[in-house]
Amino acid sequence: MKHLILSLIFATAAAPAVAESYVPVKDQATFLSLVEGKELRNFLYGVRLNVLEDGQIDGSAIGWAIEGSWTWQNGYFCRELSWGGDPIPYNCQLVEARGDDRLRFTVDQGAGDSASFRLQ
Secondary structure (H helix, E strand, O other), X not given: OHHHHHHHHHOOOOOOOOOOOOXXXXXXXXXXXXXXXXXXXXXXXXXXXXXXXXXXXXXXEOOEEEEEEEEEEOOEEEEEEEEOOEEEEEEEEEEEEEOOOEEEEEXXXXXXOEEEEEEO
C-alpha cells in the first residue's frame, strides 16, 4: 500500500493545463535560485520538501520522512530518495518553472509523469 501511495506522490501528480506556461530550467544555478530558502509543497499529497544547495533533500509526505540526495547532470535534476525508509529509485527529471513560485518535475528526463510543487 505504501508503494502505491509513493508512486502517486512522486510520479503521477499531474498538473492541469494552465494559461501561463512552464519554462525549462536548464542549469543548476537557476534551479538553486528558485529553491533557495523555499519549501516545495504539493498540497494534494501533503508533500513538503527542502532541496538544499549541499545536495541533500529532506521533508515529509503523509507523516513519513523523506531523505535523499540530488545532483544536476546534463540539464536534469537527478535524485535518489527514501520515504519512510523505503527506497525511491534514482531518476533524472526535467525541471520546469512557472513564474517564481511553481516547479514541475517530469521523470525519465521529461518522458514520464509529472508532479507540480508550489514554492513557499
